[in-house]
Amino acid sequence: MRQTVRPCPICTSRNNTVLFTQKFVGGLIHNIALCNRCGFVFVNNSPRQTYYAKYYEKMSKYEDTRDFQLHKDCVKIIEQFINKSDRIMDIGCSTGHLLYLLKTDGFKNLSGVDPAPRCKEMAKKKYGITVETNDLFNLKSGTKKYDFLILSAVLEHLDKVTLAIHILGSLINDGGKIFICVPDADNFYRNFEEPFGEFSLEHINFFGKSSLHSLMYEFFPLYVSSDGKAIYSVWQKDGGVRNSMVKYIQLSQSKMDRINRVIDAAPERIIVWGAGSLTERLLSTTNLAQKTIKLADRNTNLQGKKLKGIDIIPPENLENYKEPILVSSFRFKKEILKDIKKLGLKNKIITF
Ligand SMILES: [Zn+2]
Structure with a gap:
């Protein structure tokens, strides 16, 4: 009986450890092996499938x-x-x-x-x-x-x-x-x-x-x-997770198309409220940086710092500016809109 070397049927690795060898009549043996890559246990030296097909036809x-x-x-x-x-x-x-x-x-x-x-x-x-x-x-x-x-x-x-x-x-x-x-x-x-x-x-x-x-x-x-x-x-x-990720990426891309249209349609000089990871991403991947004169954020750890060379200021200081305010956050959108109202800011508001 010619027995072929069989790689791991799940991950194709040939790196395995034989746990036990089972002998059968007719000289056939089965090496019960553990795949060292994915952990699957399988016979690593089985004869070709045609052998089993014949076996099943005869023995079924x-x-x-x-x-x-x-x-x-x-x-x-x-x-x-x-x-x-x-x-x-x-x-x-x-x-x-x-x-x-x-x-x-x-x-x-x-x-x-x-x-x-x-x-x-x-x-x-x-x-x-x-x-x-x-x-x-x-x-x-x-x-x-x-x-x-x-x-x-x-x-x-x-x-x-x-x-x-x-x-x-x-x-x-x-x-x-x-x-x-x-x-x-x-x-x-x-x-x-x-x-x-x-x-x-x-x-x-x-x-x-x-x-x-x-x-x-x-x-x-x-x-x-x-x-x-x-x-x-x-x-x-x-x-499967691959399909879920593909869907997530597609959704994100179509949402990004909408965001890009909003940014393109915005005036040449704007204030951006929200200096978090979304703004950071938009400043790097869109033309938002060219239009933004100031960034505003409630987070005191960010105030006084810069993003892409643009100052981050406390929202209270916005009363000195007449430019439209772009709300650049999904998570805190409601809070930001409430804050704008509370501060009595009359600037034009742009949202995504
Ligand atoms: Zn494997």
Whole structure:
């Protein structure tokens, strides 16, 4: 058996520490390794995925009653996150028992995918569920996307988990969700029974909650929970921190466009009230500095100092100036407007 060196499937680092080596019949071994970069535990020398694909085709138990309880537990969680009209697909659905439970509860837009050819026929016959015989890595994003994907007891088997999540992410709508259920490696030692029973031939990834978060970093975690045996989780597309930051930057940029228009439209000589970080930023990135003759601020620590060579004066001294006052603060805007009224200043007021 030729076994390939396998880098960390989450962060691609090859720097890992072997915690244990499990031998199997036929000369195959699994090095259970800890990634020294991201902390994921995985088999660092697995054979190619085609080996496992063949293994599953041959060995798949098709219908294991032990899974029935797991499916019930999954469905309880899944149903909190789906609507009756949602387009739902179970990846690695076996004979479709989990989908059948959803069907019984009134969900109609259901389909499944499984690489084992016999599943398709059995799912149709037993549960009336449509199953496509396919490998998830061959799935192509169609015009009609899914609202909800189910990955129950799948990720622990896959060689390329990040690629799998990338492909599945392309199959769902913006705001669509993925349900993931994996054995909870954080708790193997708590449910201890059979020695090394968790190091089976089929399992090459050992997820804890934190490594699941690392894998799903582009998604928003709507639900992550463990019953001690499995982690159940629901992730939303377009909710990851990258998307949140992109939205924040876009919002900021459009607000800056408005601020720039206000500054451009302001007279050539103005007073700026507020010498905080916003003003500091505007003096460096806009043409505010050319128009500002004085800065005013309530903060006595700032009074008497300069920003970009412009004096910061106490607001009380503004009665000597007739120029318009630009209120340069979002946080203290209300207070500044109140202060202007209190001081009886008759200058024209400009706000962002
Ligand atoms: Zn890693």
